[in-house]
Amino acid sequence: MFGLKTEASFDGAHFLADYYGKCENLHGHRWRVVAYARQESLQTEGTMRDMVLDFGVFKKALRSIVGEFDHMFLVEEGTLKQATVDALEGEGFTLKMLPFRTTAENLARYFYGRLEQEGIPVAQVDVYETPLNCASYFGE
Numbered sequence: 856m857f858g859l860k861t862e863a864s865f866d867g868a869h870f871l872a873d874y875y876g877k878c879e880n881l882h883g884h885r886w887r888v889v890a891y892a893r894q895e896s897l898q899t900e901g902t903m904r905d906m907v908l909d910f911g912v913f914k915k916a917l918r919s920i921v922g923e924f925d926h927m928f929l930v931e932e933g934t935l936k937q938a939t940v941d942a943l944e945g946e947g948f949t950l951k952m953l954p955f956r957t958t959a960e961n962l963a964r965y966f967y968g969r970l971e972q973e974g975i976p977v978a979q980v981d982v983y984e985t986p987l988n989c990a991s992y993f994g995e
């Protein structure tokens with residue numbers, strides 16, 4: 856079995872609806888996203904011969920997906936009044952509406968799915984909210 860690892864990060868803001876504690880308030884993180892690819896055998900021909908896949912392909916795929924989150928206000932759908940969304944957008948702020956609570960666990964699962972869709976043989980995604988706290992998703 857062979858493995859690759861790459862990482863990317865993004866800055867953003869969020870709050871956790873239904874959370875009892877300081878994270879219910881709007882705050883920011885520099886989220887760090889570490890992705891692992893795993894494959895039984897190496898490619899046998901072409902530019903990626905003897906590679907799982909090119910580091911550059913893996914890195915670009917992750918950075919492109921994670922880049923969609925950079926400097927955004929991540930909002931779980933249904934947790935802000937429409938008038939609030941309209942007011943923030945009216946001020947020129949960019950909101951990224953997501954169909955899930957913006958926990959590190961859900962973000963890890965989301966990035967895993969997006970990498971899978973890109974054809975990356977992803978095996979694990981870790982999302983660090985702080986340097987010491989990390990959630991992982993390993994697939995089904």
Ligand SMILES: Nc1nc2c(c(=O)[nH]1)N=C([C@H](O)[C@H](O)COP(=O)(O)OP(=O)(O)OP(=O)(O)O)CN2
Pocket residue numbers: 871878882957958959960984985988990
């Ligand atoms: N399992 C999870 N627990 C928590 C998550 C999460 O995504 N998954 N998220 C949060 C909040 O987003 C919060 O911002 C994190 O707070 P905390 O761990 O307290 O981080 P701090 O760096 O602010 O901690 P200090 O020790 O106070 O510096 C909460 N839990």
Ligand SMILES: [Zn+2]
Pocket residue numbers: 869878882883884984
């Ligand atoms: Zn947080």
